[in-house]
Amino acid sequence: MNCKACQENMFDAVAAGATTLSDEPSAHQQSCPACREYYELQVDLVRSIDSGLQAMVNQEMPASLLAVARNRLTQQPIVQPSWNYLGTFAVLAAVTILAISIGYIRRPNVYPNSGGSASVYSGDKGNQAPGLQLPPKSVIDSRPRTGKRTGFLSLQPVSSEATAGGSHQVIVLVEEQRAFAKFVADLPREPKIAQALTRPAPVALDAPVDIALLRIEHMELKPLESTQGE
Amino acid sequence: MQELVLSQPGKLLAATAAGDAAKSGALVELEQLLTDNAPLAYRVALGVLRNPAEAEDVAQEALLRAYRRFHFLRNSERFRSWLVRISFRLAIDRLRSLRRRIERETRWAEPGLRPPPQSTEVVAASNEFQARLARALDDLPDGQRLVMSLTAIEGNSVDETAAILGVPAGTVKSRLFKARKFLMEKLR
Numbered sequence A: 001m002n003c004k005a006c007q008e009n010m011f012d013a014v015a016a017g018a019t020t021l022s023d024e025p026s027a028h029q030q031s032c033p034a035c036r037e038y039y040e041l042q043v044d045l046v047r048s049i050d051s052g053l054q055a056m057v058n059q060e061m062p063a064s065l066l067a068v069a070r071n072r073l074t075q076q077p078i079v080q081p082s083w084n085y086l087g088t089f090a091v092l093a094a095v096t097i098l099a100i101s102i103g104y105i106r107r108p109n110v111y112p113n114s115g116g117s118a119s120v121y122s123g124d125k126g127n128q129a130p131g132l133q134l135p136p137k138s139v140i141d142s143r144p145r146t147g148k149r150t151g152f153l154s155l156q157p158v159s160s161e162a163t164a165g166g167s168h169q170v171i172v173l174v175e176e177q178r179a180f181a182k183f184v185a186d187l188p189r190e191p192k193i194a195q196a197l198t199r200p201a202p203v204a205l206d207a208p209v210d211i212a213l214l215r216i217e218h219m220e221l222k223p224l225e226s227t228q229g230e
Numbered sequence B: 001m002q003e004l005v006l007s008q009p010g011k012l013l014a015a016t017a018a019g020d021a022a023k024s025g026a027l028v029e030l031e032q033l034l035t036d037n038a039p040l041a042y043r044v045a046l047g048v049l050r051n052p053a054e055a056e057d058v059a060q061e062a063l064l065r066a067y068r069r070f071h072f073l074r075n076s077e078r079f080r081s082w083l084v085r086i087s088f089r090l091a092i093d094r095l096r097s098l099r100r101r102i103e104r105e106t107r108w109a110e111p112g113l114r115p116p117p118q119s120t121e122v123v124a125a126s127n128e129f130q131a132r133l134a135r136a137l138d139d140l141p142d143g144q145r146l147v148m149s150l151t152a153i154e155g156n157s158v159d160e161t162a163a164i165l166g167v168p169a170g171t172v173k174s175r176l177f178k179a180r181k182f183l184m185e186k187l188r
Helices: A003-015 A023-031 A033-057 A064-075 A083-105 A160-164 A174-189 B009-017 B021-049 B052-068 B076-108 B125-138 B142-155 B158-165 B169-187
Strands: none
Touching: A003 A023, A003 A033, A003 B169, A023 A033, A033 B021, A033 B125, A033 B142, A033 B169, A064 B021, A064 B052, B021 B052, B021 B076, B021 B142, B052 B076, B076 B142, B076 B158, B125 B169, B142 B158, B142 B169, B158 B169
């Protein structure tokens, strides 16, 4: 064993708190004065560290510590454990989540005012325009679904009797129906636009509306005026 | 040893009159635990701060915190370990706060107002070693530092330190070994 390996071994042994060295380093340091001196230095150093640390921490606790702690404690009352707090918190959290969920479900439906939507269908297959594919038994809304419940969507399947009788069916949201009726009612004043309609605006809101396939050469998108339900 | 009567007498009497013996018993037990372990909390803080006044303040805070949060401690047998950790953590926080304050004040202080540096002749050899040791301790990781302090306090053995901290004895040995190596290299 050379001096370097021996000193590393001794250093680790002293740091680990070993009181004796293993055989090889012990034999080496007995025959090597430098290593023996190194070992004694390391032992002294650890003793100094331990005694210095003990002198640092092992001081008497001041007598005032407990008295001051007592005074401070009487000024600050103890907080007793109360599981009622947890229960109250749980109930409040549940109510809050429920309220948020209800508000989310019942929030007003806001659809983008996209020109590509068509929620009005004709059930008359005989007059169906070429290229216009209609659902055979039920009428569905062709707007893209967002997966959110709307709460007031009045989408209803067309009854088989109504379809069989050849009568026209209009399936449309109440708000859109009103807006569309207003739009149609205003059309006579806009002759250029009125050319696209098959007939003027219906008198009653519930009256069926014929929709033919439109050829749109120019389109200007404008937001609908708000209705009462919006 | 000095008695620590932390609960208000009226409160204790009322609790007893109401038949709530368990509650008052727990309070008495807690007060006894605090009284018995107050010196340990103080010495742990002193090992970090090396300033008796600061250590006393931190130990008081640790006792109050332990008293207020005793109901969070599920096993009262771990109280000693819990209080040591509270005291150590508070002391570390206080030390960092003090260092920041000193740095701030040193940065802004007028050079003429600063105290003259002590010459090496003035500083005794032992004091110099203590100062070097203190600086080296400050550079130790928290876990190793706590183990070093606890083994130094009242000569706690490895097993006693492990019991106080609630960690295996091997962990204490390993931390001690690393801490000693670090200090020896710093102080050689």
